[in-house]
Amino acid sequence: MAIAVIDEDGSTTALSTTPAAAEDDKSDDEITRLRGEIALRRQRLDSSLNQLGHRVSEDLDWRRQVAAHPWMVLAGAALVGFAIGRLTGPRRPATLLLHESEPV
DSSP: OEEEEEOTTSOEEEEEOSHHHHHHHHHHHHHHHHHHHHHHHHHHHHHHHHHHHHHHHHHTOHHHHHHHOHHHHHHHHHHHHHHHHHHTOOOOOHHHHHHHHSOO
C-alpha cells in the first residue's frame, strides 16, 4: 500500500507502508554502498599495479643498475671474462702434444 504525500512546493512523493518496500530500500542502499566500495578498491588496486609496474621497470633497467652499482658490474664482468677464458683457454697445438708423449 502506498500513500501520496504533498510537499510544501506542491510536488507529490509516494511513500510505501509495506515492510517489503522498506527492505528494498535498505537492500538498494546496501547495493549502492557495495558498488562504491568495489569501485574504490578497483581504483586502489589499479594504482598499486601501476606503482608495481613502474618499480619493476626501474629495477630491470640495466643502465640504471650499472649507474647504481658500478663496482658490482665491473666485478661481474671480470668474473665472466675469467670463466670464458678458462673454458676457451689457450690450446696446445697437436704437434706439441705428440712430441711431449714421445720418450726422450
